[in-house]
Amino acid sequence: MAERRDPASSQGEPAAPAADMYPRKILEYMEGFLISKTVFTSCELGVFDVLLAAERPLSAEEISQAVGASVDGTQRLLGACTGLQLLNTQWDDGQAFYSNTEQSRVFLTRSSPLSLYQSIQYSSRTIYLCWHYLTDAVRSGRNQYEKAFGVSSKDLFQALYRSDEEMVKFMHLMNSIWNICGKDVVTALDLTPFEVVCDLGGCSGALAKQCTLAYPKCTVTIFDLPKVVRVSREHFVSAADQRIGFCEGDFFKDSLPAADLFILARILHDWTDERCIELLCRIYKACKPGGGVLLVEALLNEDGSGPLTAQLYSLNMLVQTEGRERTGAQYAALLASSGFTNIQHRLTGKIYDAVLGHKET
Structure with a gap:
């Protein structure tokens, strides 16, 4: 006997859902x-x-x-x-x-050394407001500072640091993140050979501190905008952090100090591929022979399947920056295009991962 078919199915229409289906x-x-x-x-x-x-x-x-x-x-x-x-x-x-x-x-308590309180405040008062315009960001392919806060984003960091209060909030956000994840990313790959380190966009200095704790012979220079350096010196890096110094400047415009290793932590995901290569080429020129560059980013799976956190972060880059999250292979391609070789990446099992490129001797 021939099998009876649902007329709707034979016409290519979806079958009726099961009666007990629940969209949990x-x-x-x-x-x-x-x-x-x-x-x-x-x-x-x-x-x-x-x-x-x-x-x-x-x-x-x-x-x-x-x-x-x-x-x-x-x-x-x-x-x-x-x-x-x-x-x-x-x-x-x-x-x-x-x-x-x-x-x-x-x-979640403010006094805890591992507190996420400041990160939560930034999420609530800044990121949440930008995400209100996610639909507009997807349609236009542009960040949403103008709609969310009434400020131009022609200069990304003028928008991001649109007031001293907003800048300090962002610095607290970065501080809390690296207090939790910093050790994992600076030890994911062996950085022992690199004793002179420059943390570009080093912000509050939390990652620099993790680096000096993990590698007792290294010194770290935080390179950041003058107003960021001023706040970092006043509120985040104390005289006790003797192996941490500062250099003021814009890493797209100003001369970079020579170093064995440059760290770019949550930097490249802010920018287009073209701007990333521009910055990496500047780093390659300043990097000592035998040195390298460490990228710290939330890596997407190569097949695009996740992790969900990185996928959501990529949407956040759409509403807040010019950039995106990328796969390890995509970061490797950016590094190779800028002259770096022997590129490795390591997953930490947490939010942020590490990619290391070398400059030949």
């Missing part, structure tokens, strides 16, 4: 921004700091009074944080008392 993942993705804003708001109000200072579980009423918020709103926020496993809840005589989880204590 899609609903989770739709609600993703709700989770982000719950974390952002909890940090902004200081919920995790209040619980750290109290050194005991607190009720919603106590927390609301400490952060200056309504009891009802605080209860709902605390409930969501509990659901997100950012808070522990214990009950006493029918009343809930809240305390930080270990992750929250380490990463």
